[in-house]
Amino acid sequence: MGRNGSGKSTILKLLTRIIRPDSGTIETQGRISCLIELGAGFHPDMSGRENIYINASIFGLDKKETDERMQDILDFSEIEEHIDERVRDYSSGMYMRLAFSIAINVSANILIVDEILSVGDIAYQKKCMDKIRELKESGVTIVLVTQNPEQAAGICDRTIWLDNGRIKMMGPSKEVCDAYSDFMLGSGRQRSLQSFFARSL
Template sequence: MLKTSESATARIRVSNVRKDFKLRHTHSIKETFLAAVRRKQLTSDFQALSNVSFDIAPGESVALLGFNGSGKSTLLKLISGVLRPDEGQVLTRGRVAGLIEVGAGFHPDLSGRENIFLNAAILGMSKKETEERYADIVAFSEIEKFIDTEVKHYSSGMFLRLAFSVAIHTEVDILLIDEILSVGDEPFQQKCLARIRELHAAGKTLVVVSHDLDMVSDLCERGILMRNGKVVFDGNSKEAVALMRA
């Protein structure tokens, strides 16, 4: 968490962040054994992020842009707390809700109703808060008929509806969204976008990763363009999209 003394304005602070991953080159014990016998390299290091720094103020809407492998999704996971940096700091101030992986945090053997309470608790909501918002969560998800069905029987679209609905009905300060709007039918996507705009208008901070460049340039005022794990542009979102398309 950001301390007030550290920053009076930043909702998110990313300072000199580096993140490395170890890539495996074998997929089974047999392959590993044969590679070792032949003295082939079993793993290699991959630097996903290098010396990344920026601040995001309360109420900003920011798009993280870049081609596959640029580091944007890794960065979003660092902000959410799913990953930790190998160097540097990622600090947040306020409650964070992340729509990063559809159905993440859902227990397959629990019903939709039970998963609403589980997911809401993970996002920091009390049981009382969840009970007060339960009807709105279910109504927005449009899956009332299946709410008492085990979620292992849900389609990916149903996962999306419920996960998105829980996240946007929590009392959040920061909402993180990663390609979540690419799943589901168009009417629901438009409904989600309208809700995201409402949250932004209410002063919530948005950080969005999407390959839909027209959507993010319209939704977000600021764009941070990543290339090979580094920030190459930080400014107006439409300029960032134009640079990416160049």
């Protein structure tokens, strides 16, 4: 959790090996599924169905495994009537539904979710959050990036508060989220604004 530019998405890209660290090591165990950027990994000129096969293969599934999961993906996405249309014609909400549905149906051990869940209608956002909680209870590790303290406290056991690429606080979610909220809405924000205006004069 942290403000824009604090390093949240960079860490997720490191965890998913989109970029590599300049120093140190990152160790993960098991299959990783991720939702980092809306439409990432989708080919705009291919249909939703074709993109399911492409994305599933990126996550390590072969065609047979994808075929077995196809109906579950379609059912959760709720866009089956559009699945054979080009994804370039999808709305952002349809993109998100399909991407999320693929990500949760690849039997991953680790699910990484960026703030993509802010896209879509309220009912579908709730459906996604309920599914994330279900996966967590089943033993899947959830790594969630958000600027919403209530969302973090409601899903995660532990939270890291990032600020300018560094860990400002780490610990039980409620403690960290309360401190973050106080900083953003209370005296910390006031001090930051005072500093900003002082530099501007």
